[in-house]
Amino acid sequence: SIVRKQRDYLEWGVAHLKPLILRDVADDIGMHESTVSRVVSNKWMATPKGLLPMKFFFHSAISSSAGEDVSSLAVKGKIKALVDAEDASQPLSDARLSELLAREGIRIARRTVAKYREELHIPSSSIRKVERGPAGSPD
Structure with missing residues (x-):
């Protein structure tokens, strides 16, 4: 069931x-949710992407305007990509990241962006600007 749902x-x-x-x-295989939880706990799956904990495949949904839900992990990946590509002299604020995600059809609150950014260990925009130094400096 997991492989079928996560084939993409x-x-x-x-x-x-x-x-x-x-x-x-649980609904797909006709078992209780707690049974599925026990089965996937501390279990690993060999995949083309490497050995992954089975719990890796379980992520909450975030609605998109395209009508298809997106996993929270995919949204975190988009946030990381946006921050990696940002102008170092003008780092993107959480509000701006939220706006850019909305343009891609992913509507999430600034607070959620901040939460995901912190989970990714990405500092706030003001700290990123200070860490990188002003534009043109050798830092």
Whole structure:
């Protein structure tokens, strides 16, 4: 059930990871959610992407304007990509990141962007600007 639901991730990468919760798999295979939780706990799966904990495949959903839900991990990947590509002299604020994600059809609050950014260990825009130094400096 997990492989069937996450086939796009296995073929194309993290941007294609689908939202999946224990209840989805439990309903699919006709078992109780707690049984599925015990089965996937401390278990690993050999995949084309390497050896992954089975819990890796379970992520909450974020709605997109395209009508297809996106996994929280895929959104974190987009946030990381935006920060990696930002102008070092003008780092993107959480509000600006939220606006850019909305342009891609992913509507999430600034607070959620801040939460995901912190989970990714990415400093705030003001700290990123200070760490990188002013534009043109050798830092």
